[in-house]
Amino acid sequence: MAEEVLIEPNGKSRGHLTSSLLAVAFLSSFGSSMLYGYNLAVVNSPAEYIKDFYNQTIVRRNGSGVDKETLTLIYSVTVSIFAIGGLVGSLTVGIQVTRFGRRGTLVHSTVLVFIAGVLMGFSRLCGSPEMIIVGRFIIGIHSGISLSVVPMYLGEIAPKNLRGFLGLVPSIFICIGVFIAQILGLHEILGKEEHWPLFLSLVVVPPFIQLMLLPWFPESPRYLLMEKQNIHATITALKWYSPKSNIQAEVEEMQEEQRSLSSVETVSVLQLFRDPSVRWQLVTVLVVNAGMQLSGIDAIWFYTNAIFENAGIPAHQIQYTTVGTGAIEVIAGLIGCFTIERVGRRPLMIGGFSFMGVCCAGITFSLLLQAHVSFMRYVSVACVVGIIAGFCIGPAGVPFLMTGELFKQSHRPSAYIVGGFLNWISNFTVGFVFPFLQMSAGAFCYLVFCGVCVGVAAYVFFIIPETKNKTFVEISQMFASRNACEIENQPLGITDQLGLKKMNGYGALVPGDVDKVDRTEK
16 A cells, blocks of 8 residues: 555646555445345345245135236236335435435444345245345335445545546445355255245345444545534544545645535435536436446346246256356456546446447347257357446446536435436336336347447437546536536635645644635645
8 A cells, every 4th residue: 555645747636545445445335235236136046936935825825826927926026126125215315424424324224234134034934925025125225325325435535536446346346246146046055945035134244244344434524524514524534544645635625616516505306406507417317327227237137047048048057157147247347447547437338338239139139040040049148248247347337436426515415316216216117027028029128228228328428528537526617518507616604714734744624714825726
């Protein structure tokens, strides 16, 4: 870990990756983001066992079972109720991050996971399918919260030159969560009928570790300074995350952003939609977050086994093929994480969505031709792998990162509410509708996802500027001309006029008029 302060040619400090930043990124992603990936895939392997449990319970209660379509409907509710919970959780993000802070929200929300784990783990013992559904709903609430709060937290503590790298760490852990669920779902591990309640309830382990360790780390410095006006806590947090960084430059950048805000109060969702200064940023959030889920990735994750079965893969080989795709997800996520600060956000988004679109079209044609050409079944598997790889390289994490980058402090929580709402409602739509769409449209259903991927890639290419290595104020200024408005630069109030002076190599804040130099001059 380098201890020196890195200076860019323009004179601004350049943050360095520290053990504290990595620890917070790993802890928050491991205890929160990873659960989202795990719960996407955990229902895949034991699907038939859970359906049998539902049917046996209905027979015991009513004396007769239900037909295949009704059972498919009940199981679709079990799968997609996770997204409804996520939707509910995402709508509470603004209130929670304002009241408890970013780190505090992650810590408080862990109680939801423990409740959900108990319900799902004891569902078979109690003979209650409703406990599974309620547990999936509650764990969905937690994922709805964490899917927005983790990237918000990491984006605010990260130096601008590391914001992309740290911002994609949660997406890697989402892929790891999917991979772990696929590994544990193997018949040799927890894939047997008697193990599925334990399989579902293992979600309690990562949040327990997070709950033990994350409270020892500081809150977001931006939150402490700009929303809580806690000067001493801000300095402590900055020194914790970047021990030898230029504290003066860090605080001045926050002050510059604070001066550009018309209000330091968090704006509501309604105010966000009415604010013309963020019109195109808001449209961008709507497009990329909806496109991320409507790209078809959730259909691939929820119903991987069924897709491989339809592709003609022998039943005993499907579970191993699925695990192989999980390993590719992790590798692709790592590639995106380690290249984003070199190539930027736009290439990962454009390339990822475009490649997914090509692969969606490829699945359609391979499924249509596999009855006549035997090797086409392997083409369809390759296309599934391609969709997953294309998604994990960029579209899996960049939309959450961009949601935080495109907005300043006062607008950021509401932006995450809007992005989260669209993300989860799209997730629910795909998870609930896809099995019926597949039954009615057959192979052609993937052409719908192809059109969405191509459309989002085109939007990113023509509309979204590159935000790599830019401050939040600089990003807002890039959108100012498109929004046909100017960035406000209001003076700080009396209580916010902070002076800076050097002290023992660090920056120390002192109140009053010690330093009257315009903070916008760099």
